[in-house]
Amino acid sequence: MDCNECKGTSDRNISYIVFESATARLERTIKRLWVTIMLLILLLFGSNLAWIYYESQFEVVETTTQTIELDSGDGGNAVYNESGEVTINGESKSQ
Secondary structure, three states: OHHHHHHOOOOOOHHHHHHHHHHHHHHHHHHHHHHHHHHHHHHHHHHHHHHHHHHOOOOOOOOOOOOOOOOOOOOOEEEEOOOHHHHHHHHOOOO
């Protein structure tokens, strides 16, 4: 089997200059990808710091509940509203 492909003298061989230019191009691409990855990591870190700063601006307010018992005095329904007034709604009649 004496063929040109077996000996490596075919047109499929890549010349040294083409190989070096392709390698240089890939090295530049890899360097750009590393810069992009580092930039994305910095932006992620910065956005997390921004959220922490934003959330720390607010004060946590705890609400308290207040229980009020009212007696209308005449057997009606006494209602205490949020403005501090007591209103009496009708009378309760039982037999």
